[in-house]
Amino acid sequence: xxxxxxxxxxxxxxxxxxxxxxxxxxxxxxxxxxxxxxxxxxxxxxxxxxxxxxxxxxxxxxxxxxxxxxxxxxxxxxxxxxxxxxxxxxxxxxxxxxxxxxxxxxxxxxxxxxxxxxxxxxxxxxxxxxxxxxxxxxxxxxxxxxxxxxxxxxxxxxxxxxxxxxxxxxxxxxxxxxxxxxxxxxxxxxxxxxxxxxxxxxxxxxxxxxxxxxxxxxxxxxxxxxxxxxxxxxxxxxxxxxxxxxxxxxxxxxxxxxxxxxxxxxxxxxxxxxxxxxxxxxxxxxxxxxxxxxxxxxxxxxxxxxxxxxxxxxxxxxxxxxxxxxxxxxx
Amino acid sequence: xxxxxxxxxxxxxxxxxxxxxxxxxxxxxxxxxxxxxxxxxxxxxxxxxxxxxxxxxxxxxxxxxxxxxxxxxxxxxxxxxxxxxxxxxxxxxxxxxxxxxxxxxxxxxxxxxxxxxxxxxxxxxxxxxxxxxxxxxxxxxxxxxxxxxxxxxxxxxxxxxxxxxxxxxxxxxxxxxxxxxxxxxxxxxxxxxxxxxxxxxxxxxxxxxxxxxxxxxxxxxxxxxxxxxxxxxxxxxxxxxxxxxxxxxxxxxxxxxxxxxxxxxxxxxxxxxxxxxxxxxxxxxxxxxxxxxxxxxxxxxxxxxxxxxxxxxxxxxxxxxxxxxxxxxxxxxxxxxxxxxxxxxxxxxxxxxxxxxxxxxxxxxxxxxxxxxxxxxxxxxxxxxxxxxxxxxxxxxxx
Numbered sequence: 001x002x003x004x005x006x007x008x009x010x011x012x013x014x015x016x017x018x019x020x021x022x023x024x025x026x027x028x029x030x031x032x033x034x035x036x037x038x039x040x041x042x043x044x045x046x047x048x049x050x051x052x053x054x055x056x057x058x059x060x061x062x063x064x065x066x067x068x069x070x071x072x073x074x075x076x077x078x079x080x081x082x083x084x085x086x087x088x089x090x091x092x093x094x095x096x097x098x099x100x101x102x103x104x105x106x107x108x109x110x111x112x113x114x115x116x117x118x119x120x121x122x123x124x125x126x127x128x129x130x131x132x133x134x135x136x137x138x139x140x141x142x143x144x145x146x147x148x149x150x151x152x153x154x155x156x157x158x159x160x161x162x163x164x165x166x167x168x169x170x171x172x173x174x175x176x177x178x179x180x181x182x183x184x185x186x187x188x189x190x191x192x193x194x195x196x197x198x199x200x201x202x203x204x205x206x207x208x209x210x211x212x213x214x215x216x217x218x219x220x221x222x223x224x225x226x227x228x229x230x231x232x233x234x235x236x237x238x239x240x241x242x243x244x245x246x247x248x249x250x251x252x253x254x255x256x257x258x259x260x261x262x263x264x265x266x267x268x269x270x271x272x273x274x275x276x277x278x279x280x281x282x283x284x285x286x287x288x289x290x291x292x293x294x295x296x297x298x299x300x301x302x303x304x305x306x307x308x309x310x311x312x313x314x315x316x317x318x319x320x321x322x323x324x325x326x327x328x329x330x331x
Numbered sequence: 332x333x334x335x336x337x338x339x340x341x342x343x344x345x346x347x348x349x350x351x352x353x354x355x356x357x358x359x360x361x362x363x364x365x366x367x368x369x370x371x372x373x374x375x376x377x378x379x380x381x382x383x384x385x386x387x388x389x390x391x392x393x394x395x396x397x398x399x400x401x402x403x404x405x406x407x408x409x410x411x412x413x414x415x416x417x418x419x420x421x422x423x424x425x426x427x428x429x430x431x432x433x434x435x436x437x438x439x440x441x442x443x444x445x446x447x448x449x450x451x452x453x454x455x456x457x458x459x460x461x462x463x464x465x466x467x468x469x470x471x472x473x474x475x476x477x478x479x480x481x482x483x484x485x486x487x488x489x490x491x492x493x494x495x496x497x498x499x500x501x502x503x504x505x506x507x508x509x510x511x512x513x514x515x516x517x518x519x520x521x522x523x524x525x526x527x528x529x530x531x532x533x534x535x536x537x538x539x540x541x542x543x544x545x546x547x548x549x550x551x552x553x554x555x556x557x558x559x560x561x562x563x564x565x566x567x568x569x570x571x572x573x574x575x576x577x578x579x580x581x582x583x584x585x586x587x588x589x590x591x592x593x594x595x596x597x598x599x600x601x602x603x604x605x606x607x608x609x610x611x612x613x614x615x616x617x618x619x620x621x622x623x624x625x626x627x628x629x630x631x632x633x634x635x636x637x638x639x640x641x642x643x644x645x646x647x648x649x650x651x652x653x654x655x656x657x658x659x660x661x662x663x664x665x666x667x668x669x670x671x672x673x674x675x676x677x678x679x680x681x682x683x684x685x686x687x688x689x690x691x692x693x694x695x696x697x698x699x700x701x702x703x704x705x706x707x708x709x710x711x712x713x714x715x716x717x718x719x720x721x722x723x724x725x726x727x728x729x730x
Contacts, residue, residue: 099680295499
């Protein structure tokens, strides 16, 4: 019998970074910016949170001295600030300087992953701390705090209540994002900017402002995904390259959800499940087959991509000006 | 129409093609500015003398004959991938799947070497490896191309996903063929017989790769600039409607170009496995499929300029690698420096393709409501711009 009670919490834990990443990227893409720097942004978000948490933990000395509110707030704000800076950088290059989005995004990924791994690997040396590795257990415990009910309600608690507050934040953010995109004037304007910036410009919408805000907010949300991964999923332990290719998977998820953050909640769990399915499928001694199972999320994404383009339904398409810079005098 | 009597502070217009020396001058300025910023960051984070760091960088790239050869080999491989992506990019087909196409070529080569290593004679084995590697790379590019041609599927995302499918496929075969069992590695293939290995020219195992790529560079330049195919690629890239109007079959051009693009990526995989590494790992391409995108773009998709841009990026990464080893920094330090330099170069492209006009100070008639004529020589008022950008603003304003 397939053990769902064990499987679902692990799938959800896998899915939260993807959900953050894909919600952020969806908002970004709706403004017409294809930010391929999301993997880098998530690394920067994670390491910025780690640096904040690390410095605070060191300043306090023992876990008893730590203020619970500050323990959460400092890494959170550092993470938001780090990813905001990355977002601003991307916007400055692609919106203000009209650089090519693919190239900028790839450069941001190179930079972000390098930044994360460099500070992750050298933080101890740079600050002269006398600890063997970065293990923010006290901070992580705060992030992992669950409702007291989770322990006492059996399988229900395990499946629905056993996550840290960031997991629920991710779901709330994606619901809010879906509402804003679909039901508000701001969302309508944002979609107009992504579909046809020239038309939106003619209608008096400030293209630059919308692109900047959407991309920066998107980056900040994506950065939280990195923070969740290191503080909650990895129990506050930073190890280089551990985050892996989740950033790209988040971009895949954007396509899979056909640019709808609310669909993202369920599909990210599905992706999270596919990502770890190989751990739960009995393959015996044949380790090689497990590698093939890891292909599943990508293959599913490709299939969705092909099917949406085949059916060619207007509302399921990528934003029409995705990946293009807008220059007013070039209409 | 003119509701706002105030002229904007900075007004920009697109400029025509700059002569190449001006364009590269701007880029060099950007690189100089980037190196300055990198030096600052190095000093702040590590307290090292930036000049000594740069000297180390230089010796890391050119210090010994061996290092120079490795530099040459790395430039050749990166250049080869960039050449592969270029025809697709010229067509505005964003092939981000170089990584996967290389891996497929490498997988095909490795499988030939492993399966036929003892049965086929040497030259035939190498021929078989080349053919399968080209085919495997081409097929990996063909799948997104077919979908693009038929249903206009977004190729950026499609090719990106194909990378990971290829990575997992390689991971699967690495475990199937692992030597010894349980190690998770293939090890050197045919180490004793050297079957399927490319011959070593003049005592240097990198020379052949470099020669192949040098030939390919010229061939690609000729193909793109002087052949009918190259012309069709450019037309499809500029405007699909125009291409249809003049009778170019757009789907056919897309598929043909991507077959070529994928095949050259496959060739890169072949060169890596049969020529230098003699083994297969999932990280064989090492992100170069993405770096090549930047190389090609920096050179504005001109194969000859790519020699410069790929050299630049390889020099940076090898130099930065040396810094991290010598000063005991984390290896990723190189990525940070590369990233910063890339940001500056990317930013400098703006000043190559656009020109800034600054508002003229103290013009009372500007308030009359009619826009004053834009003259081509604005005053040097670039100082309002922030930080390191102002110097470049002035440079371009007087062009």
